[in-house]
Amino acid sequence: MNPAPSTAAAQCLAARDGLAVWTAEADDELLCVAIHDETADVRSFTFVPRSPTRFHYLPGQFLTFDIPTERGIVQRCYTIASSPTRPDRLTITVKRQPGGIVSPWLHDHLHPGMSLRALGPMGDFTFAAAPAERYLFISGGSGITPLMSMTRAHHDLAPATDIVFLHFARTSEDIIFRDELAFMARTMPNLRVIPVCEADAPGARWGGPRGRVDAAMLQLLVPDLVTRTIFDCGPAPFMAAIRAALPTLGVDPARYHEESFDFATLAAAEPETIIAPATGSSFAVNFTKSARSIDVAADQFILSAARAAGMRLPSSCTKGMCGTCKSKLVSGQVGMQHQGGIRQREIDQGMILICCSRPLSDLVIER
Numbered sequence: 001m002n003p004a005p006s007t008a009a010a011q012c013l014a015a016r017d018g019l020a021v022w023t024a025e026a027d028d029e030l031l032c033v034a035i036h037d038e039t040a041d042v043r044s045f046t047f048v049p050r051s052p053t054r055f056h057y058l059p060g061q062f063l064t065f066d067i068p069t070e071r072g073i074v075q076r077c078y079t080i081a082s083s084p085t086r087p088d089r090l091t092i093t094v095k096r097q098p099g100g101i102v103s104p105w106l107h108d109h110l111h112p113g114m115s116l117r118a119l120g121p122m123g124d125f126t127f128a129a130a131p132a133e134r135y136l137f138i139s140g141g142s143g144i145t146p147l148m149s150m151t152r153a154h155h156d157l158a159p160a161t162d163i164v165f166l167h168f169a170r171t172s173e174d175i176i177f178r179d180e181l182a183f184m185a186r187t188m189p190n191l192r193v194i195p196v197c198e199a200d201a202p203g204a205r206w207g208g209p210r211g212r213v214d215a216a217m218l219q220l221l222v223p224d225l226v227t228r229t230i231f232d233c234g235p236a237p238f239m240a241a242i243r244a245a246l247p248t249l250g251v252d253p254a255r256y257h258e259e260s261f262d263f264a265t266l267a268a269a270e271p272e273t274i275i276a277p278a279t280g281s282s283f284a285v286n287f288t289k290s291a292r293s294i295d296v297a298a299d300q301f302i303l304s305a306a307r308a309a310g311m312r313l314p315s316s317c318t319k320g321m322c323g324t325c326k327s328k329l330v331s332g333q334v335g336m337q338h339q340g341g342i343r344q345r346e347i348d349q350g351m352i353l354i355c356c357s358r359p360l361s362d363l364v365i366e367r
Contacts, residue, residue: 022053028312029115033089038176042142043107044081044093050115054087057121058128059153060146060231060259063092064314064324066117069105076102077316077324079145079233079259080121083152093176095142119314122324125231125259126150132229134162136222138242140213140234141169144176146259147233151191155184162190164222168213168238171201194221213238215245226250232258283359287311287367288330302334302354302365313354313367317341320356327354332363 030047037043049055062079082091097103110116127135127150137147144167154161169175175195185193196217197206211217218225226249232242239258246256285302286293290313296305303325306313316324320338329350334357342353354365 019052019054021056022049022051024119027051027053028117028119030090030118031115032110032112034112035110038093039174041096042093042174042176043096044091045106045110046082046089046091047116047118048089055084055090055121056087057084057090058123058126059084059149060126060128061121061123062146062324063090063118063120064122064316065092067102067105069101071101074102075315077120077122077314077322079123079149081145081148083149083156085153085156093142093145093148119312122314123259125233125257127154127229127231130229130231130257134224134228135164136225136228136230137163137165138213138230138232138234139165139167140238141174142176143232143234143238143259145233147231148177148181150231151181151184155188155191159188160190161188163188163192164225164228165191165193166196166213166218166221167193168196168198168234170198172197172204172206173201196221213241213245215248218242218245219249226252228255230256232256283332283362285359285363285365287365289367296359296363298358298360300358302357302359302363304355306354315355318355320353323353325353325355326351328352328366330364330366333360334358334363335360 027050029050031050032045033048034046035043036046057080060079062077064075064077067074067076078092078094080090081093082089094103094106096107125146137150139147147165151163151165154163165181167175167181172195178195181193185191194209196209196211196213198210198212200206209217209221222228230251232239282295282297284293285296285305290311292309292311294305294309294311296302303313303315303318314324316322321341323341326342326346329352334352336352336357338353338356342351354367
């Protein structure tokens with residue numbers, strides 16, 4: 001006789017107490033176990049480890065997946081939308097990008113029972129790095145995922161936290177996690193969720209705030225925003241509009257944190273072409289965590305050479321935009337030409353993007 005469902009659940013809970021933490025170094029395959037449509041073009045994919053382990057990450061972090069598209073393996077980073085308070089499963093939420101490579105493959109081909117290789121978790125866009133009593137979460141479109149992870153974690157761990165959550169969408173039908181956000185707002189006394197739409201959906205007039213983000217809208221919807229620690233994520237133009245608005249409202253830059261992936265650009269990017277072995281001078285590059293040492297030609301990007309040597313290192317855009325391959329340069333010099341994926345203060349602290357850095361000497365890299 002099979003045990004009663006409650007008994008089976010209790011047995012599972014007891015068994016998981018002794019589980020180790022999942023690491024990509026030990027087993028980098030994640031098994032898809034569930035798929036859920038959030039909107040007409042946004043879908044959530046839930047994974048579990050293939051080995052008996054549990055997930056450990058900070059709300060707002062991401063994984064880098066190897067996606068086996070028709071054009072070959074493409075690496076993409078996706079924020080974890082689920083909460084680490086529920087460590088047995090992990091969810092990413094992906095919007096289908098017309099004309100893209102990766103998101104259409106995920107929507108059309110990934111099914112429960114299939115596995116994907118992943119690296120991570122990574123990233124420092126998390127409230128754990130900036131604890132506060134009052135938050136303002138701002139998201140645009142698919143940028144809602146890291147902030148949803150943070151809100152889910154607060155719902156489970158700190159339901160009294162004061163959070164205003166602004167989410168900008170095209171129409172009411174495009175509000176991702178709409179029902180769950182409404183539920184959390186009902187059960188968290190100090191969570192206020194404010195969806196903002198640009199237009200009406202067909203046959204459904206939007207009765208809430210509408211328009212695009214600017215200083216006037218932020219001041220109207222969140223009059224006390226200068227007292228809040230702000231976390232912001234969305235497409236590049238959305239992020240630029242918020243960065244332009246906040247100084248005029250007197251927001252302390254130290255209270256502002258952002259994470260931005262240009263979703264359209266990254267989705268349309270071609271798989272990286274490995275640069276052919278170059279002639280001329282080369283330098284020794286030692287990766288401390290990977291315990292690997294390779295030779296990199298003076299005219300090669302470090303990431304390209306590492307991949308050609310069989311190393312699997314986190315990356316996504318390969319164009320110096322997303323910051324996924326950010327690494328600590330312990331010693332040596334590089335020539336780096338990035339496109340916004342790293343801040344000047346990070347460069348001053350010795351960080352580099354290996355996808356767009358060429359060696360100027362022998363290097364030691366913490367990766």
